[in-house]
Amino acid sequence: MEIVIVLVFVLGYLAITLEHSLKIDKLIPALLMMALAWTGVAIGLDSFTSWFDSHSSKMLEGFIGFGHEEKLELLETTLLHHFGKTCEILIFLIGAMTIVEIIDHFNGFATIKGFIKTNKKRTLLWIIAILAFVLSAIIDNLTATIVLITILRKLLPDAKDRIWFAGLIIIAANAGGAWSPIGDVTTTMLWMGKKVSAVKLVEYLIIPSLICVGIPVLIASFLPAFKGTFETPKNSDKGSKNGKFMLYLGLGLIVFVPIFKTITHLPPYVGMMLSLSIVSLAAEIISSRKFNLTNVVDEMSNSSESAHHHKSPTFGALSKIEMPSILFFLGILMTVAALESLGLIFTFGQTVQESIPNDIFVLLLGAGSAIIDNVPLVAASMGMYDMSIYPIDSHVWHFIAYAAGTGGSMLIIGSAAGVVAMGMEKISFFWYLKNIAWLALIGYVAGFIFMVMFHS
Numbered sequence: 001m002e003i004v005i006v007l008v009f010v011l012g013y014l015a016i017t018l019e020h021s022l023k024i025d026k027l028i029p030a031l032l033m034m035a036l037a038w039t040g041v042a043i044g045l046d047s048f049t050s051w052f053d054s055h056s057s058k059m060l061e062g063f064i065g066f067g068h069e070e071k072l073e074l075l076e077t078t079l080l081h082h083f084g085k086t087c088e089i090l091i092f093l094i095g096a097m098t099i100v101e102i103i104d105h106f107n108g109f110a111t112i113k114g115f116i117k118t119n120k121k122r123t124l125l126w127i128i129a130i131l132a133f134v135l136s137a138i139i140d141n142l143t144a145t146i147v148l149i150t151i152l153r154k155l156l157p158d159a160k161d162r163i164w165f166a167g168l169i170i171i172a173a174n175a176g177g178a179w180s181p182i183g184d185v186t187t188t189m190l191w192m193g194k195k196v197s198a199v200k201l202v203e204y205l206i207i208p209s210l211i212c213v214g215i216p217v218l219i220a221s222f223l224p225a226f227k228g229t230f231e232t233p234k235n236s237d238k239g240s241k242n243g244k245f246m247l248y249l250g251l252g253l254i255v256f257v258p259i260f261k262t263i264t265h266l267p268p269y270v271g272m273m274l275s276l277s278i279v280s281l282a283a284e285i286i287s288s289r290k291f292n293l294t295n296v297v298d299e300m301s302n303s304s305e306s307a308h309h310h311k312s313p314t315f316g317a318l319s320k321i322e323m324p325s326i327l328f329f330l331g332i333l334m335t336v337a338a339l340e341s342l343g344l345i346f347t348f349g350q351t352v353q354e355s356i357p358n359d360i361f362v363l364l365l366g367a368g369s370a371i372i373d374n375v376p377l378v379a380a381s382m383g384m385y386d387m388s389i390y391p392i393d394s395h396v397w398h399f400i401a402y403a404a405g406t407g408g409s410m411l412i413i414g415s416a417a418g419v420v421a422m423g424m425e426k427i428s429f430f431w432y433l434k435n436i437a438w439l440a441l442i443g444y445v446a447g448f449i450f451m452v453m454f455h456s
Helices: 002-017 027-043 068-105 108-115 121-139 141-155 159-178 185-192 198-220 241-264 268-286 302-311 313-320 323-341 344-355 358-368 374-381 395-410 416-425 429-435 437-455
Strands: none
Touching (some): 002 323, 068 268, 141 159, 159 429, 198 395, 198 437, 268 313, 358 395, 416 429
16 A cells, blocks of 8 residues: 555645646646545555654654454544644644735835835846845745846846846745745744754755855856946836835734744744734725724624625735645645655655765755755655654754755746746746756755755
């Protein structure tokens, strides 16, 4: 049955990678293989000889001697454990996405354009790269890429100029997301999975991430594409007063989440829900909404309640968040959890550790994330190492965070930021491979060398 479950994962993942060719959204194979994998675990439960204890991150001793009822109870407990941990991540992401959409509802990101006061392409490159690096650490690399490319469209009318800037935005956004616990799905997974702490993640990865983006931007600033000046169209939008307030409030409260966790030791999603509630409250007040804390208001009919939901910034934001991405993460993480529960990932990890050094393996993991989605790669790697040997903040976890976060920049299809930039600016795969990939490779290797030299 183990072979069948692995085959389900391989075929499901193949369908995900061929999403555009098959014309089937990736969330469908992700959810299907999750259901089939756990069905296989349930059917073959009595035939398995090993089981991985997720609580202690070790193989469970004496599992082969368990009776059917004991194994069934263990299956239910394990499934609930993984579902709970996965939902913590998903609820956290939903909260962050909603705050970002509320900011966008008030056109808050237009405020960022006010920071750009130049007509030189080289200066614009550095400003955009810095903004991408900082923004992605707060609102995640995907959203930061969308925001900055939208701003670029208001500054550079020529698409041939924009694609060069978009290429460097991908590198900067991925590097910025790697050093922040809230900047990328993979770093969020490692943080919430208690593999890294927020303080140590920033401490160990901030310099390698700066190197990863700094060297490519420095080299690119001498390329012909970034020489000369540009003219900004005069009919560009300006952020409103409320937009500026909501931008600073939203970003500030997202940054507050790691601080909240450090103070209270509560899971990060609790802090994110607190931040979301405050941002939503401010949005409702600004929108002059009438608050109805109970459903016993006589004059409120069903139609008026629907109208309230329709006009409310919070409900509007909730309707715009990427639910397909949320369901995709659910499918991927729970499928990997099924493989982990059977001890397959842990056994594979032990074999790898005996065969090649960890640093080389993680370096290849980062290169692999340019081809294969980094979420399942990190989810799998989290189950490969014995926590008694590699406890929280061991160098291997920070290496994985860096590699998975920045390695995807080497191909335009290797990260969410790259895929969205590809769609927004119609960047071809081979144009990126020829003009940007080598810059991303240099930055990735340089940052990794720094980590090996100073954090091994």
